[in-house]
Amino acid sequence: MRPFTMNVVQDMREQNILALEHAKRDNRKVVGMYCAFAPQELALAAGAIPVSLCGARHEPIAAAEKTLPRNLCPLIKSSFGFAITDTCPYFRFSDFIVAETTCDGKKKMFEILREYKPIHMMHLPQGTDRPAAVAWWLKELKILKERLEENLGVEITRQNLREAIKLCNRERLVMKRLHEMNRLDPAPLAGLDMLTAIWMKGFNVDKEDGINQINQLIGEIEEIAASGQSPFRPGAPRVLLTGCPVGIGSEKVVRLVEECGGAVVCFESCSGIKTMENLVDEDEEKDPLEAIAECYLKIPCSVMTPNPGRFELLGRLISDYQVDGVIDLTWQACHTYIIEDVNVRNYVKDNFGISSIQLETDYSNSDLEQLKTRISAFIEMISGQ
Amino acid sequence: MHTVGLDVGSIMTKAVLFSDDAWQSVVMPTGYSPREAGEQAFARLLRECGLTRGDIDVIIGTGYGRVALSFIDKAVTEITCHARGAHYLVEGTDMVIDIGGQDSKVILTDGAGNVTNFAMNDKCAAGTGRFLQVMATALGCDVSELADLARDAEPAQISSMCTVFAESEVISLLAQGVGKDRIIAGIHRSVATRVAAMAERLGQGKRITFTGGVAKNEGVRECLVRELGLAIITVPESHLAGALGAALIARGKTPAPPCPFQ
Numbered sequence: 001m002r003p004f005t006m007n008v009v010q011d012m013r014e015q016n017i018l019a020l021e022h023a024k025r026d027n028r029k030v031v032g033m034y035c036a037f038a039p040q041e042l043a044l045a046a047g048a049i050p051v052s053l054c055g056a057r058h059e060p061i062a063a064a065e066k067t068l069p070r071n072l073c074p075l076i077k078s079s080f081g082f083a084i085t086d087t088c089p090y091f092r093f094s095d096f097i098v099a100e101t102t103c104d105g106k107k108k109m110f111e112i113l114r115e116y117k118p119i120h121m122m123h124l125p126q127g128t129d130r131p132a133a134v135a136w137w138l139k140e141l142k143i144l145k146e147r148l149e150e151n152l153g154v155e156i157t158r159q160n161l162r163e164a165i166k167l168c169n170r171e172r173l174v175m176k177r178l179h180e181m182n183r184l185d186p187a188p189l190a191g192l193d194m195l196t197a198i199w200m201k202g203f204n205v206d207k208e209d210g211i212n213q214i215n216q217l218i219g220e221i222e223e224i225a226a227s228g229q230s231p232f233r234p235g236a237p238r239v240l241l242t243g244c245p246v247g248i249g250s251e252k253v254v255r256l257v258e259e260c261g262g263a264v265v266c267f268e269s270c271s272g273i274k275t276m277e278n279l280v281d282e283d284e285e286k287d288p289l290e291a292i293a294e295c296y297l298k299i300p301c302s303v304m305t306p307n308p309g310r311f312e313l314l315g316r317l318i319s320d321y322q323v324d325g326v327i328d329l330t331w332q333a334c335h336t337y338i339i340e341d342v343n344v345r346n347y348v349k350d351n352f353g354i355s356s357i358q359l360e361t362d363y364s365n366s367d368l369e370q371l372k373t374r375i376s377a378f379i380e381m382i383s384g385q
Numbered sequence: 386m387h388t389v390g391l392d393v394g395s396i397m398t399k400a401v402l403f404s405d406d407a408w409q410s411v412v413m414p415t416g417y418s419p420r421e422a423g424e425q426a427f428a429r430l431l432r433e434c435g436l437t438r439g440d441i442d443v444i445i446g447t448g449y450g451r452v453a454l455s456f457i458d459k460a461v462t463e464i465t466c467h468a469r470g471a472h473y474l475v476e477g478t479d480m481v482i483d484i485g486g487q488d489s490k491v492i493l494t495d496g497a498g499n500v501t502n503f504a505m506n507d508k509c510a511a512g513t514g515r516f517l518q519v520m521a522t523a524l525g526c527d528v529s530e531l532a533d534l535a536r537d538a539e540p541a542q543i544s545s546m547c548t549v550f551a552e553s554e555v556i557s558l559l560a561q562g563v564g565k566d567r568i569i570a571g572i573h574r575s576v577a578t579r580v581a582a583m584a585e586r587l588g589q590g591k592r593i594t595f596t597g598g599v600a601k602n603e604g605v606r607e608c609l610v611r612e613l614g615l616a617i618i619t620v621p622e623s624h625l626a627g628a629l630g631a632a633l634i635a636r637g638k639t640p641a642p643p644c645p646f647q
Contacts, residue, residue, distance in 0.1 A: 355501075373488075
């Protein structure tokens with residue numbers, strides 16, 4: 001049984017375009033953000049609306065390839081393509097864009113994108129194991145704060161920051177509670193629906209509305225779970241998805257896993273649990289910017305070296321979600337995630353004795369059949385067929 | 386109990402009927418329609434065995450065309466089927482190297498026919514039967530003659546991994562006057578290098594069985610032995626491993642009751 005609220009959730013991106021248009025008419029500012037490292041609290045404290053700029057669709061890639069090399073990850077090409085073809089209303093409505101020096105491809109792409117929009121580039125540390133890493137990131141947050149104040153003509157106060165922190169923490173908590181519904185066996189929500197729900201939060205114009213909606217969805221899922229219903233057949237192997245960011249538009253692997261009889265019960269990737277795990281410290285004594293810096297730097301992305309947090313998180317998730325197999329999805333030419341797969345594979349095998357598979361693909365449909373064979377064989381293998 | 390395994394590959398369709406301990410097979414080209422090839426192979430198999438559809442307890446389809454078959458009870462991937470089939474053909478197999486028409490795979494098993502890990506080539510024809518077929522055409526010979534033509538020749542260097550580029554490389558080697566035998570030996574080595582790299586990334590096998598149509602090519606097998614430094618077993622029925630595996634898996638299945646929702 002599918003929760004009724006999903007019908008509303010799945011149309012949020014389109015619904016919120018209208019809300020965004022109204023907000024713009026009321027002179028609200030919009031801050032576009034590409035990555036989980038972008039601190040939403042600052043945009044909120046500036047009275048602006050933070051929106052996700054996704055780059056999860058195949059359509060704009062051909063346009064992007066007129067400028068960018070073909071051998072580049074589809075996420076970067078898609079993001080760039082949306083921007084230059086003016087086909088993403090969220091990009092169009094953005095008054096200001098926050099970018100980060102995550103991977104090399106993104107940071108050089110943003111240099112070109114500067115022609116189209118005011119972009120502020122935050123410099124991430126390369127890793128978190130140096131004593132100065134948090135101090136560096138804190139400095140970057142201070143620079144961003146000044147840029148936002150200049151560009152949006154506002155002052156970001158400590159009080160506004162504290163309120164934004166609380167709001168974002170509440171959003172993280174509700175998203176985490178939703179995600180954790182699929183700890184249940186059988187899982188009550190299809191992986192594709194879970195992805196849709198967590199993905200759409202990035203398009204919320206009003207976070208309070210979004211939180212209410214997810215609460216409503218959780219209520220429905222609780223009823224489904226209580227009656228023992230599940231969208232999966234009994235004994236469907238439980239799969240954890242890790243690796244590159246996946247969104248609606250680039251969900252083909254999630255779709256295939258579930259078509260082949262698997263249940264995607266856990267999303268470790270960017271839009272998933274990775275960014276819901278840590279809360280910003282709400283302690284009144286603490287400098288709010290410092291609290292934000294500490295929290296965001298804990299995101300275990302493969303651009304960090306070393307990246308121990310990813311393995312610590314994977315380990316916890318494999319146990320908590322009773323995972324039977326791990327799929328490490330890497331987009332073509334995403335060097336950091338592709339290389340890190342070796343460590344993922346060994347970690348999963350050595351510590352949990354379960355199987356993992358790396359799937360390297362892009363946003364196109366050209367390899368659907370090959371992917372299907374790999375995924376079916378993986379599902380057959382972990383089902384002990 | 387009669388079970389049938391139907392392996393609809395990109396080039397050949399293989400059907401195997403298992404009755405108690407005896408089995409029979411049919412092989413025919415797939416052509417442009419995997420659905421028709423599957424149906425025809427099945428019909429021919431029944432005819433040759435003197436049976437009708439009603440006599441068959443379970444049919445399992447495999448191979449890339451498995452999704453096109455409407456009359457099967459279940460589809461199982463060729464990876465699972467080859468593991469089971471190879472174990473039946475060569476007992477105790479713990480690594481299967483399967484090179485078929487459009488892809489190559491290395492499968493690790495538990496020694497009892499169950500998959501523990503696998504790797505598949507990327508979405509391109511390098512290291513596949515199709516690669517050999519394209520090269521054979523460029524050299525004006527049949528794919529079945531390749532091994533004999535290359536016997537004992539020193540392999541020429543073929544560095545392109547892509548089938549399209551390798552074809553032009555072969556043509557320029559011919560223009561330079563390099564012997565056909567050396568070029569073919571080079572092609573064999575190129576396929577083997579690619580597949581061996583995949584095998585080495587996956588782990589080590591003690592009892593390696595080579596299956597799929599390309600296992601018929603002694604030249605590729607010898608190159609694989611040299612690349613891996615290990616013995617590699619082939620049997621005359623190696624191309625039937627997938628269909629055999631499917632028929633064997635079908636033996637362990639009771640026919641599913643008809644699903645009211647489909």
